[in-house]
Amino acid sequence: MDWSLVFQICDVVNNTETGAKEARKLLQKKMLAQNPQTQVLALELLDALSENCRDKFQSQFAAKSFGEDLDTLASSKSNDNKVHGKMVQCLQNWANQFGFDPSYAAVRRVHDNVMNGVPPSTGGRRNMFRAPPVPRQDKPIARDLQQPPVDPLGDVELAKNNAQLFSQTLSFTDPTQEDITKNELIQEFYTKCQTLQRVISGHVQTCNDENVIAALLEANTELLASFKAYDEMLERRAFDEATTNSRTLHHRGTEKEYYVGSNESSGSSQGHNNNKSTPAPHLIPADVSAQADPFDPFGDANEANDGPSSSNAEPKVNLPPPLMPQKLHE
Structure with missing residues (x-):
């Protein structure tokens, strides 16, 4: 096996979220292939990933479909000797890794059956394709020749x-x-x-x-x-x-x-202002310096005007002296 290639695959598995699942599904199909060399390679890669990618890949062995396909491979009567030997080696390694963890009970059961020589419960190899039941490899030769x-x-x-x-x-x-x-x-x-x-x-x-x-x-x-x-x-x-x-x-x-x-603030302010009393109007005092009547008969025409003069005042009228009472009878 090319270990540089194995480490490259491990890097892909460790650095992607779905890498472990995709690799398990692929190798799971390859270990049931018709070519013994492909089956051996698939088992070797599964074992290498379980050793070098434990955090990412180990949980994939708990998949129900993987346990079923592993049981199918172990129960097949047409397995090549190399395939059987590699499968036994992998089962031993996985049993040591997983112990008696109930999550990997399917792997442990296949290991015990192979080690103890228990006949398979399925009575023969389960078809690797559940639906449809026709194997992928069984294709007409003429059809393959026509494909590009x-x-x-x-x-x-x-x-x-x-x-x-x-x-x-x-x-x-x-x-x-x-x-x-x-x-x-x-x-x-x-x-x-x-x-x-x-x-x-x-x-x-x-x-x-x-x-x-x-x-x-x-x-x-x-x-x-x-x-x-x-x-x-x-x-x-x-x-x-x-x-x-x-x-x-x-x-x-x-x-x-x-x-x-x-x-709300506007309504409150308006109500507050309405409650205030209206101030009384400002009263303007009357002008106490109103001009005296110029025709006052008891006024002194010679009396000097002490008030302020105005350029707009009307011209002064000279009135005759007041009448003096005279005695009619001596």
Whole structure:
């Protein structure tokens, strides 16, 4: 086995969220393949991942489907000697790792049956495909000849290039300013990457070359990283919209409270002013310096006028002297 390749696969498993599950599902199918060499390689990789990726991969052995497929492999009467020997070796290693943990009871049960020579309970090999029951390998030869030749490595390069372009396009876009679901270029790359991921998954299920499988897993990891960046941008836009809506509602509520408070203050001030008494009007005293009647018969025409003169006063009239009483009888 190429251990540099094994460590490369371990890095993919440890650095991605779904890497462990995808690797387990792939190797689970490979250990039931028709080719003994492929079965041995699958068991070796499972054992290597259990040793080097315990935190990420060990929980995958508790999967119900894995226990069922492992029991199918152990109960098969047509197993190659190399496959059987490798399976026994792996079961021993896994039994030592898991002990009697009830989560891995299926693996422990297969181990005990193989070690003790207990006949399988299924009565024969369970079909590796539950639905439909037709094995994947049983395809007409003529149909295979009519299919165009596949190029896994070419699809790997194509998938990597599209994943990189997709990620770069996302990095130059601000999701708070633009809706990426309506961006034609981003949606085009998104659709291409989805299609290429399905192509890569198909190659992984049918390929037996360990070097090609590693390249396929690496390309799939880059595609998953671009999808994760896309999903994070969608979440960021949704959060920004929710924050904006919350601020708008808060601002409207504040304005409404201010308007109600202003009306209450205005009404209170008006009522307070109405309770105040109206001040009395200011009385203007009469002019005590009114001009004397110039025709006063008892006035002295020679008396000097001590009052202030005015340029606008009327001209002074010379009146005859007053009459003096005279004695009529002496």
